[in-house]
Amino acid sequence: MTESVHSEAQPPAKTDVFGFLARFAPLIFLIVLMTAFAIGEPRFLTPLNLFNILRQVSIYGLLAVGMTFVILTAGIDLSIGSLVAFAGLVAAAVSKGGVSNRFTVGAGQEAASYGWYLAALAAIGVGLAGGFLQGFAITRLKVPPFVVTLGGMSAFRGGALLFAAGGPISGFEPNFVWMGQGRVLGEVPVPVVIFVAFAVLAHVVLRYTRYGRQIYAVGGNPEAARLSGLNVRAVITSVYVIMGFFAGLGAFVLAARLNSAEAVAGTGYELTVIASVVIGGTSLFGGVGTIFGTVIGTILIGVLLNGLVLMNVSAYVQQIIIGIIIVLAVAFDTFAKSRRRVG
């Protein structure tokens, strides 16, 4: 073999300032934001408020974890808000032992109702089925994810409205409600525990398993993934199933926290969740992103909304801010992508 002749520019070995910033930008932004709110509003930094923020973001967080899988494959899921409503209603109905029992079986009347775990399984089952249907349409019918899940957004909402024709289903047995309102270790809200546990699990899956590798590969270059022997269609279908799982789980926790399920629940969640994922550094172009980033992104949005509430900024203005943030985050991502190419 020919002796090596060094003619190529050696790759940059020293740390790239921009790369460092890009990687930790969400965390830095979060710290800056928290510092600003802490100075401006003394109530902000109390443990109670911080746990409140975490409890508020935990449902968005669960959904954002699922959405990270989807966006890593360069996909998108707009249907999650609707799916959350539908799955929440099904969980509520199961807990009550049927839709027709919604008024006869109330809180505390455990005799005729099923256990919380069956309600949870039902919600997750609905989520999995919804996710699978959409994944199937995307990979087999070859309809773009945006269109499929836009259809799902409408269809699941319709299903939820149909299912709950008589209005909300409220008042569950105490164990069910505890999953949303309870606390463990004195202070920590149960939804936070669920969120953290599943975030850790998702991190392990993405970072350390073969399946995680396949997701990054399929998102980064689907054709190269296929030619490397990966089952691209199965991987893409699976991320929508995973998203469905988290939608079902999120629906259950949401119903438990509100002690109620209704057909208009989850409206607009998709935007907040996608914003959280993108702000956390996951690229809408696919193949780049981490669960850690998503967790930071979720908390960032939660802190922002909480701070705005404490500062009496109207909910309408909050929507405007979320909209602007999502556009800026994508602009930043596009810029980072062009940097990757030049460097």
Added chain:
Amino acid sequence: MEPLLRMSLISKRFPGVQALDDASLEVLPGEIHALLGENGAGKSTLIKILSGAQQPDSGTIEFGGQSVTFVSPHDAQRRGIVTIYQEFTLTPNMTIAENVFIGREPGLGVFVDWRKMASETRAITKRLGLELQPMSIVRGLSVAEQQMVEIARALSMKSRLIVMDEPTSALSSAEVEKLFRIIRELKAHGLSIIFVTHRLEEVMQICDRYTVLRDGRLVGSGAIANTTIDGIIRLMVGRQVNALFAHREKTPAGDVVLAVEGLNRRGNAQDQNASVLADVGFEVHRGEILGVAGLVGAGRTEMARAVFGADPFDSGRVFVDGRQVRIRSPQDAIRHGIGLVPEDRKQQALFLALAVRVNLSMASHQRIMRWGVFMDETAERAMVEEFRKRLNIRMASPEQLIASLSGGNQQKVTLARWLALRPKVLIVDEPTRGIDIVAKVEVHNLLFEMARSGIAVVAISSELPEVLAISDRIITMREGRISGEIKGENATEEVLMSMMTLSAKAA
């Protein structure tokens, strides 16, 4: 003679890389000038600066005797410098005429004078000796024809200097001849051409003068008539490369590993009834390198993709080790020990946003797993280290993004991805496209080593010298059929060319 273009002491730095370091380039009026250098030598950066796509950190540009600065490609085009990149910039769903005049449509206000646009386009194509209909849609054109549209656009802009970046890399030999005829025509009209290529034979054939860059510096320039290919290679690599296309000692071929019979496929993107593959059949033996030659569009890549399960085929049988196998996806092919290194590295092989380590192991996850679920990264690093040594992959760390490696090293990683799987058959499609000359020799040696270790290698290449240098046996394809077969030692470029272009015959 006063030079038309004089770029002096141009420097440009990217994060971590000094791409250009006081590089200079002079182009005379009416000459064809070769800009040469290995990958990473700074050619592309120099061209991007010349075309206004990037701005230099320091240095001056004089064009037509005037000092100029280009802040955008539009700026450079207005001055008469047009660059034709490897990836074309045509709009596929528009007509040829629209593409030629895009942004400068003749007419009144918002209305386009279609008749004028068509007639002017026809005038230009006629001048180039082309038979292109101005009103046909670009999408249906071949790569060569699209390139002609790009050239027509450059001419319509009244350009004085046309920069062509690797214009021949996707062309067949016949198309290259046609392109050269047109380039000479342009030269006769007084235009200057900067010709960027890796193919030195072509440089000797068509260029008047050359400039060689190495590590971002000018290392030599002069008249082609006063130099040789070896002389240029010495400048490019900084020393002599012996045995550029070394023949190897032949090993006796073993049993048939892969046999393909009666492969047929009809229909491509443009035409449902086009015969893409017609009754294709061949055998490859253990330890043999089978070269596959043919013009672009002859069905070589399609054949490889069909055998590998990447594209479906209508009929045909594939045998591995004498047993018929059913291949309907790349997964099936891999299970039966067949690998494919695809022709387009960036689009079809690399995960640019992932580390070298992850890219290398992508096809062989089974070998480095724990409990059937988790990746064993220690074993994975060991695997990367093994191949780094064996293939002389030059990288700073296995965690480095593959995008930051040179083309040659990227290709070695792609080859390693398949070697890690220990395939019985490895199909390599254009294994040295776009990589520098040293890496090219290394890839050839690697193919030899693979054959020695018992792998049956099928090597597709558009470069006939390469096919001749590496193959034990060569088959040629023409219009989707196998048009001939010949032993490597009996083949010459002339023989292969006639097998590729004439109707099927036993050679």
